[in-house]
Each structure stands twice: as structure tokens, then as C-alpha cells.
Amino acid sequence: MIEYKAPWRRTLRGRTFEVLERSHVSDSLGRFVDIALVVLILFNILSVMMETVESVYSQYKLFFDYTEYISVAIFTVEYLARLWACVDAHPPEERGTDLKERLNWILSPAAIIDFVAIAPFFLSIFFFVDLRFLRVLRLLRILKLTRYSAALTMLLDVFRERANAFYAGFFILLVLLVIASSGAYLVEHKAQPQAFGSIPHAMWWAVSTLTTVGYGDVTPITPLGQIFGAFVTIIGIGMAALPAGILASGLADHLNQMRQAFRKDYMEALEDGIIDADETAALEIRRKELGLSVKEASEIEELVREHKRQEKCVTHCPHCGKPVTIDE
Numbered sequence: 001m002i003e004y005k006a007p008w009r010r011t012l013r014g015r016t017f018e019v020l021e022r023s024h025v026s027d028s029l030g031r032f033v034d035i036a037l038v039v040l041i042l043f044n045i046l047s048v049m050m051e052t053v054e055s056v057y058s059q060y061k062l063f064f065d066y067t068e069y070i071s072v073a074i075f076t077v078e079y080l081a082r083l084w085a086c087v088d089a090h091p092p093e094e095r096g097t098d099l100k101e102r103l104n105w106i107l108s109p110a111a112i113i114d115f116v117a118i119a120p121f122f123l124s125i126f127f128f129v130d131l132r133f134l135r136v137l138r139l140l141r142i143l144k145l146t147r148y149s150a151a152l153t154m155l156l157d158v159f160r161e162r163a164n165a166f167y168a169g170f171f172i173l174l175v176l177l178v179i180a181s182s183g184a185y186l187v188e189h190k191a192q193p194q195a196f197g198s199i200p201h202a203m204w205w206a207v208s209t210l211t212t213v214g215y216g217d218v219t220p221i222t223p224l225g226q227i228f229g230a231f232v233t234i235i236g237i238g239m240a241a242l243p244a245g246i247l248a249s250g251l252a253d254h255l256n257q258m259r260q261a262f263r264k265d266y267m268e269a270l271e272d273g274i275i276d277a278d279e280t281a282a283l284e285i286r287r288k289e290l291g292l293s294v295k296e297a298s299e300i301e302e303l304v305r306e307h308k309r310q311e312k313c314v315t316h317c318p319h320c321g322k323p324v325t326i327d328e
Contacts, residue, residue, distance in 0.1 A: 017085035020078070034148055037078065041144050044071050048138045068138075072121040075141075079114045109156075110147055117141045150291030154258075158250035165246045173210065173239055180206035180232045187225040192218075210236040258290040259300060266304050 019030045047067050051057045057064060086105040087098050095101055105111050120137040146152040159166065181202040188196040195218045196202045205218045209232050220229040265286050269279040287297045 011088075013085050014088040016081055017088040020082055020085060021089075037074075038145065038148050040071060040074060041141055043067075045139060045142050048135055048141075051135060068121065072118055075114070075118045079111075079118060082111070082114065113140075113143045113146070117144055150288065154251070154254060154291050158247065158254050161254065162246055162250040165250075166243065169239075169242045169246060172242075176210060176232075176235060176239065177203065177206050180210060180235075183228050183232075184220065184225065187222060187228055188220050191222050191225070206232070209233055210239055212236045212240050258292060259296065262286060262290055262292055262297060263300050263304060266301055270304060270308060 019033055044067075047064060051064055083102055083105065087095065087101045089095075089101070089105075096104075106115075116137070117140065120134040123137075124134055146156060178199075181199050184202040184205055185196050185199045188202070189198075194201075195205070205220075208215050208218075209229060212233065214233075220226045262283075266283060269275050269283060275283070283297075287294075292300075
């Protein structure tokens with residue numbers, strides 16, 4: 001279980017790690033830094049979007065430029081601070097060299113997102129890059145919010161855990177796309193040579209039909225084409241539900257794993273029959289890390305306590321409290 005006050009984090013570097021990593025901090029400074037960074041990220045996204053309005057950008061160009069300079073400076077300091085402090089993520093006996101720990105962190109998804117948040121600014125300094133392209137890249141800063149949202153983190157975990165299932169679904173969709181576009185080309189290319197003149201041209205209709213969007217700009221007009229189109233539409237309904245089913249199943253399994261993990265931690269804390277202040281704080285941090293609501297955590301705690309009471313009733317004498325020995 002997470003230690004509330006890790007002894008190896010009593011240095012400045014350890015304190016920096018605790019402040020920057022939300023799942024390992026419960027003090028006011030850590031909360032303030034989290035909130036400040038979230039506000040800065042949201043303000044940056046709004047600023048980038050407003051820059052695309054030429055009349056607004058031309059009038060407040062200086063404000064937008066200074067906003068970018070200050071934001072990049074803060075994000076750069078944050079990136080370097082995380083790079084410096086990431087070594088203290090694990091106890092000394094469980095970590096490698098400082099260089100190895102930092103390289104592992106640099107290649108982690110969260111670190112890559114942090115780098116992408118500042119990369120556009122430095123690209124504009126050293127290379128000639130289209131301004132519109134840089135603006136789009138700066139919008140990727142919204143991905144930094146995943147660090148501060150347990151729900152988004154859980155969603156990304158589910159995508160990673162069910163990657164094979166999503167790959168299989170995508171492969172099936174790709175096969176159906178080729179079959180649908182090929183069939184549409186065979187039955188419609190003579191009647192509509194502009195829309196179905198080739199298989200690549202027919203793919204637009206196949207994509208919109210299989211995904212059940214059906215824009216209506218391209219539709220079969222021959223009887224055979226309409227029958228084939230209806231068949232593809234019916235298949236598309238099932239295909240559209242496939243990713244949703246995989247995601248729903250993955251979320252349910254992931255939530256169950258989170259509940260089981262919290263239940264295990266709570267049982268470990270309750271082994272001595274008492275949960276002290278440090279254990280309570282550690283469990284609260286663990287609850288937030290796992291993305292469980294207060295109600296869910298309370299229900300798990302009550303179930304664990306009830307299980308402990310039942311165990312005590314069976315294995316201990318109700319009068320003296322001593323263990324009961326059952327002779328066979």
C-alpha cells in the first residue's frame with residue numbers, strides 16, 4: 001500500500017516529486033500547484049482558439065505573445081522539475097541508476113505529452129514552421145489534463161489493456177471496408193461513374209455506411225446497389241456497437257480491479273484491527289489514485305469490516321475473545 005510519508009522523499013528532490021505528482025500528495029501546496037497548472041492549461045487552449053480569429057489576434061497580438069512566453073516558461077520549468085524529481089518515484093532499493101530512471105520517464109506517455117506541450121515554441125525559434133501548424137500543435141496541451149483527471153487516466157488504461165481487442169475490431173472493419181467498397185464499385189460504377197468510378201472513390205460511401213453516419217451525398221441508385229447498401233448498413237450497425245462493447249466491458253473490468261485493489265489495501269490496513277491517521281491518509285490518497293468515489297470507498301470499507309466481524313464470530317469465542325480450536 002502507498003506510504004503516506006515516504007522516508008526517501010525527505011529531500012528537496014523528494015518534496016518536488018510529491019508536489020508535482022497528484023497521486024502522491026495530500027498537502028495544500030500540491031493541491032495549489034495542480035489547480036494552477038490546470039487553469040493555465042485551460043487558459044492556453046482558450047488562447048490558442050482565440051488566436052485563430054484574425055480580428056482578435058491582430059488587436060491583442062502582444063497579449064497573446066506574452067501569454068505564450070510565460071506559459072512555455074512555466075511548462076518548461078515543470079518538465080525539467082519532473083525530469084529531475086522522477087528518480088524518487090520508487091524506494092532506493094527498487095530503482096536503477098538516476099540516468100536509467102530519467103530515460104524511462106522521458107519515454108513515458110505523460111512525459112511525451114509534457115514535451116509536446118512545449119515543443120511548438122522551440123520549433124518556431126529554430127525552424128521555419130507554418131504558424132497554423134504550430135497553433136494546432138499547441139492545442140495538444142489539452143492532453144496534459146489527463147494527468148489531473150482520474151477518469152481520463154482510467155480510459156487510457158482501458159485502451160491500453162484492451163488494445164488487442166481494438167486491433168481485432170479495427171482489422172475486421174478494414175476487411176469489411178474493402179468488401180463494401182469493392183461491391184459498391186461493381187454494382188454502381190456504370191450508373192454513377194463519378195461517385196463509384198473506382199474502389200478508392202467508393203470507399204467514402206463504404207465508410208459512411210459502415211459507421212452508420214450516412215451523409216446522403218452519395219447513395220446507390222440501382223436496385224442491386226440498394227440491396228447491397230441495405231446489407232452493408234445492417235452489418236455497420238453491429239460494427240458500430242463493437243468498439244463500444246469492448247470499451248464498456250473494459251471499463252467494467254477496470255473498475256472491478258480498482259475496487260479489488262482498494263479492498264486489498266484496506267484489509268492490510270485493518271490487520272491490526274485499528275486504522276490510524278497515517279493509514280487513513282494513505283487510503284484516501286489510494287482512493288483518489290484509483291479513481292473511486294467516496295461512496296464506493298465507504299461501501300468497500302463496510303464490506304471489509306463486515307467480513308472481519310464474521311471471521312471473528314467464527315474463529316473466536318464470543319465470551320472471552322480467545323481463538324477457538326476445532327477438534328476433528
